[in-house]
Amino acid sequence: xxxxxxxxxxxxxxxxxxxxxxxxxxxxxxxxxxxxxxxxxxxxxxxxxxxxxxxxxxxxxxxxxxxxxxxxxxxxxxxxxxxxxxxxxxxxxxxxxxxxxxxxxxxxxxxxxxxxxxx
Amino acid sequence: xxxxxxxxxxxxxxxxxxxxxxxxxxxxxxxxxxxxxxxxxxxxxxxxxxxxxxxxxxxxxxxxxxxxxxxxxxxxxxxxxxxxxxxxxxxxxxxxxxxxxxxxxxxxxx
Numbered sequence: 001x002x003x004x005x006x007x008x009x010x011x012x013x014x015x016x017x018x019x020x021x022x023x024x025x026x027x028x029x030x031x032x033x034x035x036x037x038x039x040x041x042x043x044x045x046x047x048x049x050x051x052x053x054x055x056x057x058x059x060x061x062x063x064x065x066x067x068x069x070x071x072x073x074x075x076x077x078x079x080x081x082x083x084x085x086x087x088x089x090x091x092x093x094x095x096x097x098x099x100x101x102x103x104x105x106x107x108x109x110x111x112x113x114x115x116x117x118x119x
Numbered sequence: 120x121x122x123x124x125x126x127x128x129x130x131x132x133x134x135x136x137x138x139x140x141x142x143x144x145x146x147x148x149x150x151x152x153x154x155x156x157x158x159x160x161x162x163x164x165x166x167x168x169x170x171x172x173x174x175x176x177x178x179x180x181x182x183x184x185x186x187x188x189x190x191x192x193x194x195x196x197x198x199x200x201x202x203x204x205x206x207x208x209x210x211x212x213x214x215x216x217x218x219x220x221x222x223x224x225x226x227x228x229x
Contacts, residue, residue: 035218037165044122044223045157045165045208059217062120095164104153104212105170112164 002026002108004096009113016086016117022079022096022110030054030074033099035106036081038092038115046092049081050099064090086117123148123209123221130227136197139224141209142190147219149190153212156185156194159223160205168207169194196226204228 008020022034036048049060049070058070069082079096093114097106124142131137141148141156148154154172157165167176169185172192182197192211196203209221 037220044206045159045210045220047210047218047220050218057216059215061217100170103155103170103174104151104218105155105167106157106165106210107167107170107176109164109166 002098004098004108004110006094006096006110006113009094009115011116011118012086013119014087014117017082017084018086018115020081020083020094020096020113020115024077024079024096024098027098027108029072029077033057033101034072034079035097035099036070036079037095037097037106037109038090039095039112040089040092043092048094051079083115086115088117091115091117120213120215120217120219123211123219125207125209125221125224127222128225128227130229131196131199132229133199133201135199136195137199137226138196139194139207139209139226141192141194141211141221143192143211143219144190146214147211148187148192148209150214151212152187154185154187154192155210156183157208157210158205159208165208199228201228 035050093112096110098108100107156169159165173185
């Protein structure tokens with residue numbers, strides 16, 4: 001069974017940093033592109049970042065470019081999101097999602113971790 | 120990276136059919152057959168319902184169908200059931216090798 005479990009969320013002050021993790025199991029992690037998608041309270045989904053299976057290709061939404069860094073450790077079956085210079089508008093539930101590259105769809109999602117940026 | 124355009128809400132009675140539209144540009148919806156649809160119940164993670172415009176993952180009811188014409192994709196749910204009440208999001212791969220989501224549509228089953 002595919003499982004994605006996010007962790008690392010919490011309360012952080014504006015300008016602060018946080019590192020999110022996503023532990024994957026039930027599939028060959030090193031064969032899949034992985035993504036972060038976020039959802040602000042009461043709002044819609046927003047794609048944040050993607051990383052290819054071997055970390056060769058990395059992309060970011062304009063809203064986080066230069067502040068967030070996505071990475072992965074295939075030996076540990078883990079995905080990460082380093083978030084720096086956090087702003088109030090980064091407050092959201094952050095989901096880890098597996099991408100099916102053939103269809104460019106997100107076929108499995110974690111339950112999400114809440115990040116709150118507030119003073 | 121402007122969001123795809125979806126109606127904020129749609130509604131229908133049990134047994135009826137509804138259609139949710141999703142309008143983008145030639146750089147996303149119109150340029151690729153990489154449109155997918157997600158269902159999200161309150162407090163839950165999104166669930167993939169349609170991929171590559173019109174394909175259903177294993178386990179998704181055949182009451183859900185998708186289509187596309189030009190820059191607009193559509194999700195149709197036939198034989199509405201109470202359990203279909205949820206938020207629905209479209210998504211498309213883009214020419215920038217990124218993804219974009221729609222603003223979401225709240226489906227109410229009357």
